Amino acid sequence: MIEKYDTGKIEKESAKLILDDDVTKKSGIYPYILTRDEKYLSIRGFSDAMKQKVYEKQKGNCVVCKKHFEISEMEADHITPWHKGGKTTEENCQMLCKDDNRRKSGR
Ligand SMILES: [Zn+2]
Numbered sequence: 001m002i003e004k005y006d007t008g009k010i011e012k013e014s015a016k017l018i019l020d021d022d023v024t025k026k027s028g029i030y031p032y033i034l035t036r037d038e039k040y041l042s043i044r045g046f047s048d049a050m051k052q053k054v055y056e057k058q059k060g061n062c063v064v065c066k067k068h069f070e071i072s073e074m075e076a077d078h079i080t081p082w083h084k085g086g087k088t089t090e091e092n093c094q095m096l097c098k099d100d101n102r103r104k105s106g107r
Contacts (some may be wrong), residue, residue, distance in 0.1 A: 002070055004014065007061065010030075013033055017032070022043050025043075028040030046076035050073065050090045051074075053090055054090060055071045055095050058094070062095065063095065063096060064104070065097060067097065073083050075096055078093070
């Protein structure tokens with residue numbers, strides 16, 4: 001896909017990303033803007049404390065298949081994806097079993 005890049009827009013977006021606490025790799029901002037591949041930004045993951053709290057809130061059940069799992073068998077997921085404005089916070093965290101998380105992210 002060939003696009004014309006508007007430098008003003010790029011500057012504005014990169015300034016915003018620099019201030020985003022969830023972007024842990026600031027050197028990845030330009031590659032991200034050019035490719036839209038979030039792997040360049042190393043979006044911050046959920047902390048163990050956040051995962052534990054959400055796990056307890058869900059009573060250990062996966063939100064997709066509703067089955068019970070040990071916390072070690074689950075993975076934290078952004079309810080609203082980061083690129084849609086979702087933050088890496090407890091409120092935006094859900095715990096999925098590994099199978100459902102893999103299905104969701106299409107890995
Ligand atoms: Zn599940």
